[in-house]
Amino acid sequence: MDELLLEQKAQAIRRDIIEMLYRCQSGHPGGSLSCVEILMALYYEVAHVDPTNPSWEMRDRIVLSKGHGCPALYAILADKGFFPRNDLWNLRQIGSHLQGHPDMRKTPGIDVSTGSLGQGASVAVGLALAAKYKRAPYHVYVVLGDGEIQEGMVWEATMSAAHYKLDNLIFILDHNGLQIDGTNDQVMSLGDIIGKFHSFGFECKKVDGHNVDMLVKAISEPVPGKPLFVLAETVKGRGISFMENNVGWHGKPMKTEEYTQAMCELKGTQNV
């Protein structure tokens, strides 16, 4: 996809996120908006998936471990044709297959049920180990939140990924610097994130998390014998001026005037 098209696509996905979250008056705008380009890089450029056959055995696996960012994932899956786009407007409603957090048993295209932070990383280790055992060539991509890596389980997963030399496993950190109670540094300092993953045995890279091309380049260059860690520097609430870098927009419902302004700001480019 060329640069202009990617930009238009990102705008369209952000509009769908705002629409979904405004309609259901719940959910997590900040962390959904920060991981849009990461998920775009995976679903439009890197990963091999088939919307007509979501359970295709040789597909690449994508695990949104920061499950609360799922509005971004749902918008992309709908755009890819995994399910009708109209389903998006029933997010979080009773009877909808689009749960508040990703559910692999309800939504076509979801590989792992997530939502309880940290667990996606470990499930991904199992997926990657199983691929090795089956001698299957697919990759396992995991999108983690920065607050999420405070979970001890993430480091258990990290240690085991290096131990088993899982070079088919790629962790991508959506590092927007904010979590529910404040900045990472206010709540629980993450310290030298790259240094930590490096010392655990990962190959590490750092990129602009809103630049699809750079993300694609970083994600597509795994190193034999080592799992890969990509630190994607992002902005929480990216694309909506009053949400950007604002800790209050982790999980707040939008008022009508906020919704109108958000949609106005996202109208900069045409519908795709």
Next chain:
Amino acid sequence: MFESKSLRVAYGEALAELGSIDQKVVVLDADLSYATMTSIFASKFPDRFFNFGLAEANMMGAAAGFAHSGLLPFVSTFALFGVGRAYEQIRNSIAYPNANVKFGLSHSGLSVGEDGASHQSIEDIALMRVLPGMTILVPCDPFETRKAVFAAASLDGPVYIRVARPIVEVITNEDSTFTIGKANIMRKPGDVCIVATGLMVKEALAAAERLSLHGIKAGVINMHTIKPIDAELILEMASQCRAMVTAEEHSIIGGLGSAVAEVLVGKSNIKFARVGIQDKFGRSGKPEDLFKAYGLTADDIAQQCIMLLE
């Protein structure tokens, strides 16, 4: 083949046997393979054995990943560290998506003995029982342990096999049936019906012998499946007997006794009592001394029966 054997050895041998039949079987352990006896499988199939070190939470998540990939993971560690420490991982990554993961968790109950309360899992049945879709098997002897492994493997969905540590005499035989959800009648009921599980089945049989000396006819049900519980048989027994006593090596809260009570309530007026650990932590000691101290012996069961019938 009639020798006494530790249930964990029976478990390890059964896993290795299953592994030789089914390439999809993989085994995960958390640095306890020589205690859970998954080491037997590991030495036969090193490429299908995965040690996760002392990281039970990660191991449970990884087990889900194996299951989502079409493999058949058996996860082993001590019951307390599997069910207890990694409970939320079991809940959200395995039970909620109904992942086909089997838990063979050993060193359950007070019979761990000398290691003491920190290692004695007396609440695991309660924790696992409240998870929708979880199947819970508590084998009473080596034969049943082997059958539980094979039955679990042929069922789609999470199954918890509760394995005890001690060496156990054989009380069933190679040919006795083992169907998940169908309890076995070990001794025909008369005045009282004792519903027991795991190591307490042997105690229940001994209690029934003792009761017969007092002229009391006691039946013994081997409730090897705690979930789904065999409600049909419980109600049938309740209609035939004057009293019912449950016996388990677990807290009286949330385990077999609770499961049977849930079946009886509103449907039967039978006199009912539960033998189990009375809302207390365990402590160090020889298993037989602990069973005495915590009221889990054949005498304790017999006494409960007599009290109910009086």
